[in-house]
Amino acid sequence: MSTLIYWFRQDLRLADNPAFTLACEQAHTLLPVYCTPTQASTAWGFQRVGCHREYFEKTAVRALADQLSARGSALMQIEGDPIEQLLVLAQRFGAEKIICERIAAPEEDAQVEALRSAGLTVEDHWQSSVFSLEALPMSVDQLPDVFSSFRRLIEKAHTQARPIVPVPTTIPAPPQGLVAAPISPLVLPDLDPRSAFPYQTPAFSGGENAAQAHLHQYFERRLANSYKATRNNLSAVDDSTKFSAWLAQGALSAPQIDQALKRFEAAQGANDSTYWIFFELLWRDYFRFLHLKYGRLLYRPSGLIGSDLPHHNAQGFERWCRGETGEALVDAGMRELAATGYLSNRMRQIVASYLIHDLKCDWRAGAAWFEAQLVDYDVYSNQGNWLYIAGFGTDPRGGRRFNTVKQASDHDADGVYRRLWA
Known part of the structure; x- marks a missing residue:
């Protein structure tokens, strides 16, 4: 095989990456690619990827590019629709096969199927x-x-x-004439000294x-x-x-x-x-x-329940995003999320429950807001946890409603957290 494309998705590492190791074993010439989708708006009126998540992702990609470069390879970083961009690269370099990890969510699965329908062989491997x-x-x-x-x-x-796979001993050279398109610059968000995940610092950088x-x-x-x-x-x-x-x-x-x-x-x-x-x-x-x-089925408005559309309180949702609901613990959490791109697991459950069960909002709006804001956004866990709180997943108890007064008493009895993010 002349040239093989390895499409990095949510596997930005060289060690313990079985799909990448397989690509290195099969390819004579290997083109590693990472595609950043064009920024888009959600159905709820805000950008799909916020500044915190965008920056952390880009630092992780740049760290990967540096690792590949140190081993005689190169990462082709592109922006735009992954399907269109990968088809252009495959034609340009004569590649007939793409190897990547499998992400079993509707949008990500659809991307792979579109590439296959266009005539490319795509091997996607479950490894996460x-x-x-x-x-x-x-x-x-x-x-x-x-x-x-x-x-x-x-x-x-x-x-x-699963057994851990070491870094490939040899990474095939990239194709000749590889010139990456210019990538939009990184804009470093301000570091909030209160952050529980200070990703702007070297110890918490991506990569x-x-x-x-x-x-x-x-x-x-x-x-x-x-x-x-x-x-x-x-x-x-x-x-x-x-x-x-x-x-x-x-x-x-x-x-x-x-x-x-x-x-x-x-x-x-x-x-x-x-x-x-x-x-x-x-x-x-x-x-x-x-x-x-x-x-x-996990992405239907009512998930596995499959009932009517959830009710949505648009004004309540906007207040929730801004941290202006009037519920001090919830508002503290939402302000932390907006300022830092991070929120503890306990606070994620509390604010999600409040949005769904107290403000009577569509859980999908909350899931989309988390997707945009969180530096650790993961499609599986985000969807699964929001369905769990809403009662539209597999949980036999029909959802989780948290009493904010009890939660404050249990986890912020001295009010330190609420004062920190007041």
């Missing part, structure tokens, strides 16, 4: 979960509709994580090297021993693992975290906190496997 599909103790069609049942099956079967350094220091400092006790705290950098942004970009893989966790447990001993890190990785996998089972 801890567990490979072959290792699961059930077929995807038989995936339980309750997370706890899925967890018990995994644990009973002692299911093993594989920063991800690996963070993974190492997290376990080196033995923060895993206190994870369960601190994970519901609202604002400190060390309260949670902070792996999610690098996971979302694919600068860090779930099996790499699982391996580091197991090494830590072997050396320091397992406890409730280390188990809870694994528990969260299981939830992440579960939302991915649900997409393989249900696909587009």
Whole structure:
């Protein structure tokens, strides 16, 4: 084969990237490509990608480009519609095949099918979960509709994580005459000193090297021993693992975290906190496997329930986005999100519940706002969590409504968080 295109999607790393390794093994000439879609507006009237997420993504892509360049390769960074751009590149360099990771969400699956319909061979490989599909103790069609049942099956079967793949020893040279189109410049958003994920600093920048350094220091400092006790705290950098942004970009893989966790447990001993890190990785996998089972059904207005359109309170939604609902805890969370592109998991649940159950807004508007704002936006987890709170997913209890007074009492009794973001 003369030239093969490797299309980086949400797998911006060289280590433990089985699809990229396969491309390196097959190609004589390899063209690595990353495509940034043209900025678009959502149905709710705001840009689909906000400044925080845009900057973090671009730093991750640039870090990948530097890694490839250091190994004699080059990353072709392009902007526009991925289908159009990849077809142009394939014709220009005589490539008949594209290899990429599979993202089992409607828009991403449709992109692959469009390329195939245009005559290209596209191999998309599932690789973003801890567990490979072959290792699961059930077929995807038989995936339980309750997370706890899925967890018990995994644990009973002692299911093993996907083996980690090293960085390819050789990366085929890019095609001759490769000249990348100019890329729009990075505009660094102001760093808010209150940020719990200060992505503007080197330690929290996008890219594989920063991800690996963070993974190492997290376990080196033995923060895993206190994870369960601190994970519901609202604002400190060390309260949670902070792996999610690098996971979302694919600068860090779930099996790499699982391996580091197991090494830590072997050396320091397992406890409730280390188990809870694994528990969260299981939830992440579960939302991915649900997409393989249900696909587009998860994207209906009422999800798996399939009932009427959700009610929407447009004015309430706008107040929620601005952090002006009058509910102090919710407003603090929304202001943190707008200022930093990050929000603790506990606060995400609280503000989502308030939007859906108190303001009576369409959950899809909230999901779109999170997609635009979060530096750790992940299509599977975002969709799965919003469906979970709304009661339109697989949760047998029909949704989650959080009492904001109780939540404030439980997690911000001294009012420090509310004053911080007042």
